[in-house]
Amino acid sequence: MASSKKDRDFEDLRKEYEVFLSRLKELEKEQRELLVEYSNKLREMRLKKIRSKL
Amino acid sequence: MKKLDSLEPKKVETKANADGVKQGPESATESELSPEQLEEKLDTDVARFEARQQEEVERMDRDALSGSDSSLSSEELAEAKEEMGLVGKLQSLVDRVKEIPDRIRARNLDRKIQRVVKESGESDGGFNLNRQSFVDMLPTLSPEQIRRYPEIIAGTKLSLKRTLSSVDYVSADGWQIKRMDEIWELFQSQPEIRNEIFDDPEIRNLEDTLFLRCLLDPGTQHKAPMVRDRMHMDPERAKSIVLKTLRRTVNFEEDPELLYGGRVYNISESISGFQLGKEVAEQLFLERFQSYMKRDYPWGHAKNFRNEFNFSESEFKDLVSRNQEILEKEVYQRSLKLLEDHSEIDIVVRFFKHYNDELGFSLNLETLESMPEMQRSVEIAVLKAASNGTMLKNRDDLEYLSKVPLKDVLGNERGQEALYEGLQALIAIIKDEDIEYLKTYIGEFGFDLEAIKSDPRTLSSVRRMIAEQLKRLPMRFPTETIEFLGIKEEDIKDLKIQGVQRFITTGDFENAFTLLDTLSLEPAEEAKVSKDVFGVEDKFDFLLKIRKLYKETLPPVVFSSIIQQHERFSNKNPEQLEAYITISQKIVDSPSQEIQRLKDSLLQQLLETENPAESYQKIESIFIKNNLPTVGKVYKVFRELYPPDVFESKLQSSTSPILNVASMRRRYYLIYQDLLKTHIESANRSLRQYVEILLEGEDILREADENGIEALDDKKKTKLSYFFAKLNTLFVNSSLGTNETAPIQGDSSLEKKYARLKESLLVEEGQSVTERIGEMFLRPAGLNRLEDVLEKMREAKTGAHQRGLDLVSRAQGEKLELDEGDLLKGVNVEFISNILQNGSVSKEFLGASSDSDATPFDTDVSQVQNTDLEGGFQTATGQSLARGYGELLLAIKDRGQFQKTEKGSKTKPQSDKYELFRTGVLGEKHYGIRTGFPSTEIDFMVAKEGLASDSRELEKVFYEIAQNGYYIPVTDSNGKIIFTPEMYAKYRATFDGLDRYDGDSFEFTPTKSSDKNFEQVSEVVEKIDSNIEQVSILSNKIRSAVERVLDQSGIEMKPMYDTSILGAELLDIGSTGRYTNTPGDYDFDLTLKLDASDFSKAAEIAERIKSELDIEKDDSHSEASGYYQLRAKGVRSMGGEKFEKPIDIDIGFAKKSDLSVFGPHDAIQEKLDWIKKNVGEDAYKQAIANIIVAKKVLKEGSAYKRVEHGGFGGIGVENWILANNGNVLEAFRAFRDAAYENDNRVPFDEFKKKYKILDAGMNLKHLDHDNYIEKMRPEGYEAMLNAIEAYLGPNS
Known part of the structure; x- marks a missing residue:
């Protein structure tokens, strides 16, 4: 009885972990977008620099 | 371009993958992780998220700073970040990521707590605090978490x-x-x-x-x-x-x-x-x-x-x-x-x-006197006494204390009011005999007689009372009072003379003589008194002589006999008369129960002798020196009181024809034969026990007779010694009070004991003991062996029993009939127990009955004649001569058991029959049966109207019959059967387990392990041994304190197990004496029996015992007769020894010479002992435990105590449980079943009619047997049913 309860708790934990992973994914997406945005900005600044030298 | 491409977001993702970050569904192993690993992984995931972010930014920064023309400066990078708010945004991302595991963890912990809490929770709201998981978790929790x-x-x-x-x-x-x-x-x-x-x-x-x-x-x-x-x-x-x-x-x-x-x-x-x-x-x-x-x-x-x-x-x-x-x-x-x-x-x-x-x-009266409240108290005291009609003790002292003369206190208005009130109270309450008191009251208080006069009703009540009183009691009213009340002086004397005569005829010598003392009579008046008392005018002086000898401690029978036989006694000198009195006193004070039971007959017989001192000595020695059954003693007493010359002189023409013509030697033998036969056929207990013991020792006695004691081996000697001891016990139980050693007692040698036995049996030289026994107890009864005596007893009893049953079963319409020739004998109910045991014998043989004096040596009967029967049963009994001799008639049918003889005819006596002859002294119907007849000859009894309507007295008769062990029908004066075989069976059942009354086996129902109260009963059983020990400790404390007190009064306490007859005895008659007390609850109910000579000290001893006690509440009381009941409640210590808990101690004082009866406590004790002996120790304890459980249940249900609850009290419960086979469940069920009819509780009055709890023992106070249901009150009955039903529960 107690162990099955424990299993259920574990199951709950695992589910929560999955929720966590998907949330993590969402955040990673945001992270990626932010990084891409940053990367683009840097690239833009470098292109600007090149263009000014051309 | 390539480089730029590398900055594509896609690349970032690829990079991350390439770093091998396990994330999302891609990580295949996550389902195999343990919860702990999962939790750990949460942290690594977060760390990775943060690390990768940092890595990426650093990498991008590094790329941007590196090499070519397009490289950016650190400042530019910083500017770009600033512009984008990158650092803040990234941090916020990290923060958001980090938040999640915390929440998961908190939730996970909560789940854990919840689980532990749930596991530890109990269905009824309780909580198991012992679970290790909870114990471990508790310290880790915050108060808030706990409160959640x-x-x-x-x-x-x-x-x-x-x-x-x-x-x-x-x-x-x-x-x-x-x-x-x-x-x-x-x-x-x-x-x-x-x-x-x-x-x-x-x-x-x-x-x-x-x-x-x-x-x-x-x-x-x-x-x-x-x-x-x-x-x-x-x-x-x-x-x-x-x-x-x-x-x-x-x-x-x-x-x-x-x-x-x-x-x-x-x-x-x-x-x-x-x-x-x-x-x-x-x-x-x-x-x-x-x-x-x-x-x-x-x-x-x-x-x-x-x-x-x-x-x-x-x-x-x-x-x-x-x-x-x-x-x-x-x-x-x-x-x-x-x-x-x-x-x-x-x-x-x-x-x-x-x-x-x-x-x-240094308390003193002077200080008291000076107290301002003192005068008030004196006045209250005086007025209170006055208004209650009680006397002032030591009036002078009160007078001294009072500042105002008491006369004035009583003289003022309030005082007179109080006195008047007192007078009225006295008139209303006091009985006639207290008039003396009234007089003193009036005189002492200085009551104003005018006050009486002022109220005509009071005046006439007082006058009437005093006049009435003057007839009865000595009065010393002041003449002026008498005159004032209008009673004439000459009337007073006349009334007193009448009083003397009346008191003497009713046997109230105490009052007769007190009244006589106050009279000063003229010769003519003396002659009148003498005529009234003796029937002759010249015996007044003799009356004065008797008066001088009078002692109130002696039974009236002594003085009645002296007055009745005045012709003989008036010739005696004062010394001779004195001797009668001394001897009478000795008999009255005798601690011998046997003597007490025969007291009145013995006194009467002694007073008939010429030399009472000598006769008494002989009689005394019969009781002291003879180890014989009652029949032997009775016969010996007869021989002493009726030596041949006296015997001869008493014979009249109306005496038994056989006795009249027989030789002297033959006469004595006939009488002995009759007595023995009567005792055998009455199954006399004393004879039975004697024969049983003789039977046990018969073989060894024979051997001793043949070869001498010397020749016996050790084992046989022991056996012989055991036999003597038993015989001795039997003797001690019946012997007369004396310090002389009993015949076969003590540490004297076997030879001596043997010699004494021979002596008491009057064994002649050359005769063996067994021969002598045969000569004494067998041959006169026509028997050969001792067994035959017992067999004959049994036969007589079973025969009589069956006869009774047959008579009833043949009865027409529940009525018995009388026939011509039937014999009737009237007896007083008080003699019935004696008659059932010893048969109905004439008073010369110490028979207890009110026989006529006209015909000595036979028991009077009245024969039913044809003419008597014409008016039916009632007329037949009413016309019988027996009617004047008591409330109970014994009916004996002629079944051929009589040898009918006639005056003057020479008939050979038939030893197997009883001689019946017409005496004719009191009329044609007057018959006599020589010596007497055994109780088994009684066919039925008739209760006359007075008795039949007195249920209490009637019940005594029923009990006596049941106790005696065979059925005798009882009818009312119309012949209707009022004591049926079924009733007999019920009464008889109360004697189950009582060997002394030949009771049937006690049927014990053990408490079985399947019984619902098995555990409860077993628990009590466990405590019994320690309870016995506790009771013994306490009772020893009490005993030794009482012993000390007695010692101070010069009284010796009889050591326990000492069988001698003198010495004080302390008996525990309460539940502690039987260990049926609730363990831990010790109330002692004791009786202190004192020798008659010490009894006057009872009150003194009681006071001394009290001074040894530390008492919470003293409820003691004494009776005028000198009896004292010490009742100490909440005793904390005795003689300085502290008890562990307060206990109650009751001690009743009794005389050793009081007739001791087999009381309720004896009956219970014997039944419990029977169980112990015949069923076993375990059963004995169980029976006690069942009693204790019953008491507990009833106590808790307020259905126990007599006074408080209306229940039947401790002894009632004990009787009840034993009457139900010692089983509380059976008792409860039987009670409940009797209380319901068609599922409705019947009212108490109905219940009483069908349910009884009878007691085999005799109530010591009322000398009858209690039915405990009669002691209950309706509320006790209801409470008891409630308690019982709650205990039994439904469906049981």
Whole structure:
């Protein structure tokens, strides 16, 4: 009885972990977008620099 | 471009993948992780998220800074980040990521707590605090977390509450409350929560209750401090409870809701146990003393006060002297109340002396006199006495105290009112014999006679009472009172003379002689008195002689006999008369039960002899020196009182024709034969026991006879010695009081004992004991062997029993008939027990009956004649001569058992028949049966109207028949059967297990393991041994204290197991004597039997015993006859020895010469003993346990005590349980079943008709057998049913 309860708790934990992973994914997406945005900005600044030298 | 491409977001993702970050569904192994690993992974995931972010930014920055023309400066990078708010945004991302595992963790922990809490929770709201998971978790929780789960706190509280409310006794180690301690420890790490739990008002209440109970129970009082600590009770709270309780205790206040009235048993115990200090102790003592003075019985002892507070002698002395003034004032106050209550000074003086002695006070009357309240109290005392109609004792002393002459106190309006009130009270209440008192009252108080005159009704009542009284009692009214009341002097004398005569004829010699003393008579008046009393005019002087000899301790039969035989006695000189009186007194005081039972007949016979002193000595020696059954003794007494010349002189023409013509030797033999036959056929108990013992020793006796004692081997000698001992016990039980050694007793040698036996059996030279026994008990009865005697007894009984049954079964319409020739004999009910045992014999053979004197040596009967029968049954009995001789008629049918003889005819006696002859003295119907007839000859009994309507007396007859062991029908005066075989069976069943009455086997129903109360009964069984031990300890304490007191009065207590007949005896007749008391509850009900010569000291002894006791409440009382009942409630110590709990001690005082009867307690004891002997020790204990359980159940249901509950009391319960085979369930069911008809409870009055609880023992006071249902009240009946039904539960 107690162990099955424990299993259920574990199951709950695992589910929560999955929720966590998907949330993590969402955040990673945001992270990626932010990084891409940053990367683009840097690239833009470098292109600007090149263009000014051309 | 390539480089730029590499900055594509896609690349970032690729990079991340390439880093091998496990994320999302891609990580395949996650389902195999343990919860711990999963939790760990949460952290690594977060760390990776953060690390990768940092790595990416650094990489991008690095790329941007590196090499080519397009490289950016650090400043530019910073600017770009700034512009984008990158750092903040990234941080916020990290923060958001980090938040998630915390939440998961918190939720996970909650789930864990929830799980533990759920696992530990119990279905009924309780909480298992012992689970390791909970114990481990508890310290890790915050108060908030704990509070989130209210079941933790609630469950803990519940556990505490349960513990606290289930404990009713705390043992020395307090294990019953160790739970409290455990919980306290468990919450060590949670002080906030712990306080919250322990401060719960309900828990505190329960703690208080348990603590108080522990404090109040004498068995646990000393454990109270330990209990307080183990419960972790607030010490201040405990202390205040202790103080409150001590206050209540010292002030004798009572809280009926609380155990033991809410008072502690041992005051000093709690003072020291709770370290209350000397100051508090002193304060409490002062309060104690103050309250003590307000009690009904304020006679305290220094020793007891000291012990109560455990003061040392010097401490106490010091304390008393410091507070002497306050304390003395209390005594003075109390003495005023004593004065008011008792209306006498003596008691005040004694009271002062008592406290001066005990506490070193200097109390005195002078100080009392100077008290302002004193005069008021004197007046109250005087007026109270006056208005109650009681006398003032030591009036002079009161007079001295009073500032106003008492005459004036009584003379004023209030005084006269009080006196008038008293007079009326006296007239209303007092009986005629108290008129003397009234006179003194009027005289002593100086009552104004005019006041009587003023109210015509009072005047006429007083006059009537006094006139009535003058007829009966000596009066010494002042002449003026008599005159005032209008009663003539000459009338008074006349009334008194009538009184003397009346008292003498009714046997009230006490009053007759007191009245006589007050008379001064003229010769003519003396002659009148003499004529009235003796039937002749010249015996007045003889009356005065008798008067001088008169002693109130002697039974009236002595003086009645002397008056009846005045012709003989008036010739005696004073010494001779004196001798009669002395001898009579000796017989009356004899502790021998056998003598007491034969007392009246014996006295009457003795007074007929010429030389009573000599006769008495001979009779005494018959009882002392003869180890014989009653029949032997009766015969020997007869021989002494009727030597041949006397025998000869008593023979008349109306005497038995056979006796008349027989030789002297033959006459004695015939009488002996008749007596023996009568005793055998009455199955006489004394003879039966004697024969049974002889039978046991017959072989060994024969051997001793043949070869001499010397020749016996050791084993046989032991056997012989055992036989002598038994014979001796039998003897001691019936012997006469004397210090002489009994015949075959003590440590004398076997040879001596043997010689004594021969002596008492009158064994002749050359004759063997067995031959002599045959000669005595067998041949006269026509028998050959001792067994035949027993067989004959059995035959007679079963024959009579069957005859009774047959008679009833043949009866027409439940009526018995009388036939011509049937014999009737009238007897008094009080003789029935004697007659059933010894047969109905003439008074020369110490027969107990009111026979006519006209025909000696036979028992009178009246024959039913044809003419009597014409008017039916009632007329036949009414016309019989037997009607004048008692309320009960014995009917004997002629079944051929008689040898009918006629005057003058020479007939050879037939030894197997009873001689019946017409005496004709009192008429044609008057017949006689030589010597007498056995009780088994009685065919039925007729209760005359008076008896038939007196259910109490009738019940006695039924009991006597049942006890005797065979059925005899009883009818009313119409012949209707009122004692049926079924009734007999019911009464007879109460004698089951009583060997002395030949009772049937006791049927015992054990409590089986399948019975619902098996456990409860077993628990009590377990306690029985220790209860027996406790009772013995206490009873020994009491016994030795009583012994000491007796010793001071010069009385010796008979050692236990001593069979001699003299010496005081202390018997435990209460439940403790049988161990049927509730273990732990010890109330002693004792009887102290004193030798007649010591009995006058009873009150003195009682007072001395009381002075040895520390009594809570004294309910003792004495009776005018000198009987004393000591009732001490709540005795804390005896002779300085403290009891563990207060006990009640009742001691009734009795004379050894009182007729001792087989009482209810004897019956119960014998039945329990029977079970022990015949069923076994376990059954015995079970029976006791069943009784104890029944008492407990009824007590709890308020259905036990007689007075308070209307139940049938302790002895009733014991009888009831034993009447139901010693099984409480059977008793309960039988009671309940009888109480219901068609599912409805029947009213108590109905119930009483069908259910009885009969007692085999005889009520010592009323000399009858109790039916305990009759002792109940309706509310007790209802309460009992409620308790029984609750106990049995439904469907059982």
